[in-house]
Amino acid sequence: MPENRWRHVLPVVALHAALSGVAPVPPARPFNIAAVVQRGRLGYEALLLAASLRATDPGFQGRLLLAEPQPGPLWPEDPRLPKGALRDRLEELGAEFVPFDSKVFGAAYAIGNKIEMLTALPDEPFLFLDTDTLVTGPLSTLAPDFSRPSASMKREDTWPVIELYGPGYAETWAALYDRFGLDFAGSLDLYWPDEHWQRYMYFNAGWFLHESPQDFGRRFLDYAETIHKDRPAALVCQELWPWLDQIALPLVIASFGGGRPEADLAGLDGDLTLHYRTLPLLYATGSDRAVEVLETVAKEKENRRLLRDWEQAKQMVYQNRGRKARALFDQSDLPRREKVIRNTLRREGLWLR
Structure with a gap:
């Protein structure tokens, strides 16, 4: 890995002291993080993913790979993230764009991106994360058995x-x-x-x-x-x-001989990551730590000037409507069904997608 690989990440390293009191421990086996990015909402979510990774785990030694579908017959419009400030910022945060072709699903089933992009990745151990994931702790501490998916x-x-x-x-x-x-x-x-x-x-x-x-x-x-x-x-x-x-x-x-996650993966959907789906749900159901990480990275100048163009971040973070959403729920006694949470947010005019 080139010595200057994370030269653009230095501004976020200072955040690590505020967001994590424990130095990351190198994993037993390095791995890459892969996510899907394309124009629209996923670009802004990718920014939160990349910024939260670098803020909470500046010592992460793997690669952050953003798989990007390419134009083709299965996409009526160009799905790529346009060139410009958002794309540049993701690269500053260490993200690498990996192009792939949609041969089966494309726009008709965009979720299929996470399936079709895998063979475009370098053939190294990987952790796929949906783009709407916030990293809340040092993923470097993970040391799973990658042979058991x-x-x-x-x-x-x-x-x-x-x-x-x-x-x-x-x-x-x-x-x-x-x-x-x-x-x-x-x-x-x-x-x-x-x-x-x-x-x-x-x-x-x-x-x-x-x-x-x-x-x-x-x-x-x-x-x-x-x-x-x-x-x-x-x-x-x-x-x-x-x-x-x-x-x-x-x-x-x-x-492949895998199964349900064991104890070595407890940090995923736990202390290390939050799959938040939407920012209203993050505020409604996320931990205090998740809200802290979100607001810290979203209010950094380099990120704020981009995220304020995303309606979810504009309203939930910068207009403080997320805090209003959070006040509607007791995080220690949340409704068991997400539908109840969504309906409560809708009733209060705080639901956004």
């Missing part, structure tokens, strides 16, 4: 939707495991009873990791495309959009 358990029972007289959870998931020759019984969490949704391995695709983005990406795309084009009969009544990535993900993870 895993993913986020921060999810609700969004899929499958069980219909009266239709296939249940077991029949639906077993059909998918059988389609790809996988061990369905070995994927079950027997703590939960039959037909309870948590018995069946289901992830949020907000983060996932493996040692080889090339191998993982090829299989992820194969499984997702197969389910999309030739679903098992048990799925005939199921809606695949927008859940296709989360339907295929546990199958891919199982195929």
Whole structure:
């Protein structure tokens, strides 16, 4: 790695003292962070991701790779982040843009970017993060077994939707495991009873990791495309959009011998990261630490002049509406369903996407 690789990051290193009292510990095995960026909201989210990473973990030794879909027949408009101040700022923060071509999904299913971009990454251990993720602690302290893939358990029972007289959870998931020759019984969490949704391995695709983005990406795309084009009969009544990535993900993870995250990944969706989805939800449900990191990096001059053009940041951070949203909830006793939180925010005129 060139000695001047992080020469533009020096201004944020001073923030580390305020945001983290513990020096980062080098991981047992270096890894890269990968996310997707394109024009619009994702560019601003990528700025918060990059700025929070450098503020809370200036010693991170991996690469921050921002995969960017390229123009092509599956994109009616150019999806790339335009040249200009936002793109320049991301590069100042150490981000590297990685172009990739959309061959299967494109604009029709933009979530498919996280699948199709994987084979464009250098074939080194990676942690994928959804762009709407805030880094709240030193990711350098992570030392997972990258040969055992895993993913986020921060999810609700969004899929499958069980219909009266239709296939249940077991029949639906077993059909998918059988389609790809996988061990369905070995994927079950027997703590939960039959037909309870948590018995069946289901992830949020907000983060996932493996040692080889090339191998993982090829299989992820194969499984997702197969389910999309030739679903098992048990799925005939199921809606695949927008859940296709989360339907295929546990199958891919199982195929590589992975499973639910173990203790070495506890910091993800914990002390180290927050997948916030929207800034109103961050203020409503995030920890005090997450709000502190957000407001610290968002109020840095170099970031503020860009983020104020994003309506979410403009209202939630700079007009202090986020603090009003936060005051509506007891963070120690939040509603169990996100829908209740969203509806409360809407009722108060504080919901933005």
